[in-house]
Amino acid sequence: MKIKESFAGAEACHHGGRIRSMATSLEIRQEELLDYSANINPLGHPPLDDLIAREMKRIGHYPDNDYIEFREACAKFVGVGAKNVVPGNGSSELMRLFAEAIVEPGDEVVITEPTFGEYAAQSRLFGAEIVPVQRGIDGPIDPKDFLPDPLLDRAKAVFICNPNNPTGILLPRSMIADLAKRCERAETFLFVDEAFIELSDPSETVADMAPGMEHLFVARSLTKSFGVPGMRLGFGVAGDRLAEVMNRTRLPWSISSLASAAGAHLLSRGDHLVRSRKVIKEELAWLTGELLRLGLDPVESSVNFILVGVARTGLPSWQLVERMEKEKVLVRDCRSFGLGEGYVRVAVREREENERFVSALEKVLGWRG
Incomplete structure (x- = not known):
């Protein structure tokens, strides 16, 4: 087949937000998963x-x-x-x-x-x-x-x-x-x-x-x-x-x-975006503090997601991601960004979800307080 060389050699790009395929893989309902791998407005959308x-x-x-x-x-x-x-x-x-x-x-x-x-x-x-x-x-x-x-x-x-x-x-x-x-x-x-x-x-x-x-x-x-x-x-x-x-x-x-x-x-x-930025600013500060408390290294962010250094946990990024999946939480492995095994990316959501995320992370890291 005389397919264009640049197309024939194309490789798939890795993305977050794989909530449907992961729900199928884990044999659970999609609603049971907490998706911290996709960076979506934590307030969702206005009524449509x-x-x-x-x-x-x-x-x-x-x-x-x-x-x-x-x-x-x-x-x-x-x-x-x-x-x-x-x-x-x-x-x-x-x-x-x-x-x-x-x-x-x-x-x-x-x-x-x-x-x-x-x-x-x-x-x-x-x-x-x-x-x-x-x-x-x-x-x-x-x-x-x-x-x-x-x-x-x-x-x-x-x-x-x-x-x-x-x-x-x-x-x-x-x-x-x-x-x-x-x-x-x-x-x-x-x-x-x-x-x-x-x-x-x-x-x-x-x-x-x-x-x-x-x-x-x-x-x-x-x-x-x-x-x-x-x-x-x-x-x-x-x-x-x-x-x-x-x-x-x-x-x-x-x-x-x-x-x-x-x-x-x-x-x-525009009112929806104003409310969203307020929530993001508050939750970004709270979640960053929690990640630091757990011994992780969050990069200072200005938006609704955080790049997190995980090297001090002793777990490579892919293993942390797999362990979080078992807790029904999806996070983004950042190897596809060329950052090696030392980083994951997590979304910033509303407080109740952020607390669930932190609890799952504590369990995965064996954190005792």
Whole structure:
């Protein structure tokens, strides 16, 4: 079979949120599992039952492939024009579309690590040569220190996640804005993944800069911020030309009419995000304190998940994950992020769930107090 070499050699990317398959494997009901492997808004989503019931009456018709209502809601949400919005079936589709539009065989694509594996996976599908650049796991480091101008001059594209997954580090707007301007001068495309910024500090976004630039693409995810991972919905913001090309070439009808209507509604619920950030801030502080009490090494985070060093437990990450599974709790093994066997990532949820998580961790670690 004459399959494209880059596709034939593709490897699956590892993700959290495997709650359905794990429930089957453990032979228990899905509701019995506590999922700390996926980073979803701990308050879930605002009510959608009435909206979905209403939209079901229109299910016999194709969605509007221009997604006018959804794009206008996205544009209002981030303060740009609707023509600068690219809708997507989750931010993963936007990564694929960006790579497909930008990358040609042999192009160098810079990935700042450790980070989300799909950036490299999607770029490789179109023949990119991946250039990994270490950004570290301790605190906000200015991109000037790990993304110098000569590297930008050489690269076709750069991917950076802000706040970063899995470290939870949020770089200030000033640093990302400076990087965007340097990429613009170098004529290098910059993909900024802001999937978690609404659960951290949305004032640090650079989405509003994108319409005035030719090489900046900013991705946002409703999946994480509004707690609808089963709905698959996101959007990107870009300059006129890049947005026009991506809107013209994206798969038709990739977003269902249910999802696009729900998205427009959710984006009007800024109050839900305000409450969510308050809960996350409180629970992040509480859970970090508990992890320290148990002798673990949590990395200071600004969002709804924590990268946790587990070396002092004497357990490799995969073994800790397996023992937590037996307690019906899922956590994310961070070996797939290139962090060896010394780290796991855990979500930040509401207090009752966090207490259950800590109790399970105490049991697994044999902690006596």
